[in-house]
Amino acid sequence: MSNKILVIGACGQIGTELTLRLRELHGNDRVIAADIRQGNEELMESGPFEIMDAIDADQMENICLHYEINEVYLMAAMLSATGEKFPDKAWKLNMTSLFNVLDLAKEGKINKVFWPSSIAVFGPTTPQVDTPQHTIMEPTTVYGISKQTGERWCEYYHSKYGVDVRSIRYPGLISWKTLPGGGTTDYAVEIFHEAIAQSKYSCFLSENTALPMMYMDDAIRATINIMEAPATQIKERSSYNLSGMSFTPADIAVAITKHLPEFTISYSPDSRQQIADSWPSSIDDSHARKDWNWQAQFDLEKTVAVMLEHLSN
Ligand code: AKB
Numbered sequence: 001m002s003n004k005i006l007v008i009g010a011c012g013q014i015g016t017e018l019t020l021r022l023r024e025l026h027g028n029d030r031v032i033a034a035d036i037r038q039g040n041e042e043l044m045e046s047g048p049f050e051i052m053d054a055i056d057a058d059q060m061e062n063i064c065l066h067y068e069i070n071e072v073y074l075m076a077a078m079l080s081a082t083g084e085k086f087p088d089k090a091w092k093l094n095m096t097s098l099f100n101v102l103d104l105a106k107e108g109k110i111n112k113v114f115w116p117s118s119i120a121v122f123g124p125t126t127p128q129v130d131t132p133q134h135t136i137m138e139p140t141t142v143y144g145i146s147k148q149t150g151e152r153w154c155e156y157y158h159s160k161y162g163v164d165v166r167s168i169r170y171p172g173l174i175s176w177k178t179l180p181g182g183g184t185t186d187y188a189v190e191i192f193h194e195a196i197a198q199s200k201y202s203c204f205l206s207e208n209t210a211l212p213m214m215y216m217d218d219a220i221r222a223t224i225n226i227m228e229a230p231a232t233q234i235k236e237r238s239s240y241n242l243s244g245m246s247f248t249p250a251d252i253a254v255a256i257t258k259h260l261p262e263f264t265i266s267y268s269p270d271s272r273q274q275i276a277d278s279w280p281s282s283i284d285d286s287h288a289r290k291d292w293n294w295q296a297q298f299d300l301e302k303t304v305a306v307m308l309e310h311l312s313n
Helices: 015-024 041-046 057-067 080-085 087-107 142-161 186-200 216-228 247-255 272-277 286-292 300-312
Strands: 004-007 033-035 049-051 071-074 110-117 164-169 172-174 202-205 211-215 245-247 264-267
Touching: 004 015, 004 057, 015 033, 015 041, 015 071, 015 216, 033 057, 049 216, 057 087, 071 087, 071 216, 080 087, 080 142, 080 272, 087 110, 087 164, 087 172, 110 142, 110 216, 164 216, 172 186, 172 216, 186 202, 186 247, 186 300, 202 247, 211 216, 211 300, 216 286, 245 272, 245 300, 247 264, 247 300
Parallel strands: 004 033, 004 071, 033 049, 071 110, 110 164, 172 211, 202 264
Antiparallel strands: 211 245
8 A cells, every 4th residue: 555644724823843844854746735725834835625514424535545544644623622612512523523433444545644633531539630541531621521532442443453543642732833723731732822912811711720731842743743653662552641831821822932032921821721621730751651662852941932933934
């Protein structure tokens, strides 16, 4: 089978940078971007693009067969905060798209699948600090329930049908190329845009809400590393805990102030506070380190420096 890659949800926050990196590694024509809408100029002009609705199984199959796709990265999803506004749509998108891809793999039409899970699989009864790989998972958001259910299905398709599916529980992701949309951790990106534009930011989470976060370069490296690891090294076929850094809105504000002394933050928690309170504050990713040599490279200081540099330009 040819080695061709399809990224579904290629125009979103992760999809954009993942597609561009995969194109660098494999060649522009070997990485097909697909999304329900068009993406930024760099993405659209660097290689093939298809309009695709991830819940349309026939459309997905036709694109996979047409391009002789080998690997699929399914990045389309409705995130935590938007999912609470549209629970039925979130469930439909997050679950149907996953079954569409898993079934293509089960039928031997594609070889390998990447599917993102999230720290949202955890809930208020989960140990909050250094949350272990295997622990209590009672998520309270539709997004979290869809990710937890998806994890069980990934493991099921692997053990029953031999599907080579790999997954990571992403923390909040910080990036400058494409904005996140509809998540609870989005404040950690918004804050940079507002710091540069207005020198102030009103945060929708409270001062001391610690959450696991990661700079996008680390997330992309982890995604590609887990997909490139030999199958025998992938011991968790649900999803791997992954840790970058943990900080509160107050911590990131202090780190920004070191570069922009006039910056000020205020706090006006909204409904997203309840979601954040149900999630871990830090993650134990020892299984990912042991099984496929995961190691984060970006801490808060480094992330703040690189975000401000890129966004100021
Ligand atoms: C969200 O906030 O919903 C996402 C996530 C942690 O999966 N960024």
